[in-house]
Structure formats: C-alpha cells, structure tokens
C-alpha cells in the first residue's frame with residue numbers, strides 16, 4: 479500500500495495502472511499506438527508543449543500533469559476530431575490534450591482508488607508547479623510523438 | 636426507429652468525438668443535438684423531442700449529476716433515458732448516478748462497439764417501460 483490517502487495499491491501497481499490507462503486512452507480514443515521503445519522520464523525537452531494539469535480531491539488528493547510533444551498534440555487532435563492535421567488549430571489541439579489528461583487521470587484513479595469519491599478539476603495550464611508528495615512519473619514514445627506524465631498524491635497536512 | 640440524441644459535454648471536441656463514434660458504430664440518428672452544460676441541455680429538452688441523453692459529469696453551471704436529478708424529477712422529461720459518459724469509474728460515483736436516475740454509465744475511454752451495445756440496451760429497456768407504462 480502507498481501512503482496516499484484512499485489509494486489501495488502498492489507503488490508498482492500505481493505505476494502500472496498509470497501506464498495502462500495512458501496506453502488504453504491513446505489507443506481507443508486517439509488511435510495512437512506505442513512505438514515499442516520507452517524512455518526514462520526526464521526534464522521536458524523544448525519541443526514539448528505546455529503542461530496540462532488536473533488536480534483531484536476527495537478520497538485522495540493530488541495532481542496529474544501531462545506534456546505532449548508539439549507534433550503529437552496535432553496528430554492526436556486530428557485523429558480525435560477526424561480532421562487533417564493542417565486543419566487543426568491551436569485551441570482544438572489544446573482542448574484535445576486537456577481531454578487526454580482528464581481521461582488518463584480519471585482512469586488511473588478509478589483503478590488505484592476504486593472506493594474513493596473523487597472530484598477532478600478542469601484541466602488547466604500547469605507551468606511551474608513543483609511536484610510534491612508521492613510522485614509517479616512515466617514517459618511514452620508513440621508512433622506520432624512523445625508523452626510525459628506525472629501523478630502526485632498529496633498527504634493531509 | 637431512428638433516435639434523436641442529445642450529447643452534453645463542456646468540451647466541443649468530446650461532443651464531436653462522441654457524435655462521430657455513434658455514427659461510426661452504426662447508430663442512425665434522426666437528430667443529434669449538443670449542449671455544453673446542464674442548463675443548455677434542459678433548454679434543448681424543453682423545446683425538442685429527444686429520445687436519449689448522453690451526459691458528462693464535470694461541467695460548469697448545472698453539472699451532469701444535477702442534470703440527471705432534474706430530468707428524473709421532471710414529469711415531462713423523466714421518461715427520457717439518460718446515460719452518463721465519464722472518466723470517473725469509482726464504485727461510489729457509478730452507484731450514486733444510477734441511484735439518482737441515470738439508466739446507464741459508460742466510462743471513458745470506451746470502444747465504439749461497447750458504447751453502441753450499452754446504448755442499445757438502454758433504449759430497449761426504455762421502450763419496454765413505455766410499452767408497460
């Protein structure tokens with residue numbers, strides 16, 4: 479068990495649930511597949527877009543932050559909206575990344591804290607927020623770009 | 636029967652996606668209305684005939700949970716089946732929404748086939764109710 483309030487899994491299970499949720503959301507909702515290779519989560523390279531952050535409260539508290547490489551947000555939006563990449567504008571791409579963050583966060587928490595009552599915030603730009611509490615990171619290399627994710631559980635002060 | 640469907644979600648991208656998934660999965664709709672929150676949804680329901688409502692939970696203004704309650708409490712509207720489409724699959728949330736009157740609960744991410752099968756079940760149950768009612 480982790481110390482995260484409401485979390486009912488061991489740390490390795492949380493890590494695995496995060497990966498499974500992200501892959502499942504990418505495949506079923508955005509028609510994006512993993513490129514096979516994975517990479518160590520690291521400091522975000524400049525080609526990554528703005529981080530998007532969803533905070534959660536209720537049975538457990540914390541935040542989920544996601545960064546997607548520039549080309550990838552465009553491909554995801556094109557797939558999601560059934561448009562050509564050239565037709566996707568900036569607001570659409572950011573809306574789609576927000577939906578992605580919301581779904582990965584919700585799907586992960588539903589697995590690791592199935593008995594908690596959760597309230598997710600609206601996704602928002604999450605620049606410059608330092609991670610705290612118990613932190614899980616993951617990075618995915620996909621057929622159309624890269625994703626970096628961070629899930630934090632905060633403890634009651 | 637070709638149902639007329641109302642999709643309620645604060646994200647225009649998600650509304651467009653759900654509409655496309657319905658079409659791709661072979662659901663032929665006579666009409667597909669959209670609303671960005673519960674208030675807009677109620678306005679559509681009061682002026683247009685709708686056979687099925689698909690609603691998100693997390694929305695500004697009247698959210699999905701309140702919308703389910705309001706539809707359930709309204710004699711003019713409570714025969715319309717409401718299906719919740721949400722990322723939140725925690726047991727308490729699903730149970731709470733079904734208790735409030737939702738007839739189905741689909742969690743995101745979903746496969747198009749799953750969505751279609753779930754909606755067909757809900758529509759059939761609604762027809763049964765109407766016949767019995």
Ligand SMILES: [Mg+2]
Pocket residue numbers: 644645646691692693694
């Ligand atoms: Mg929403």
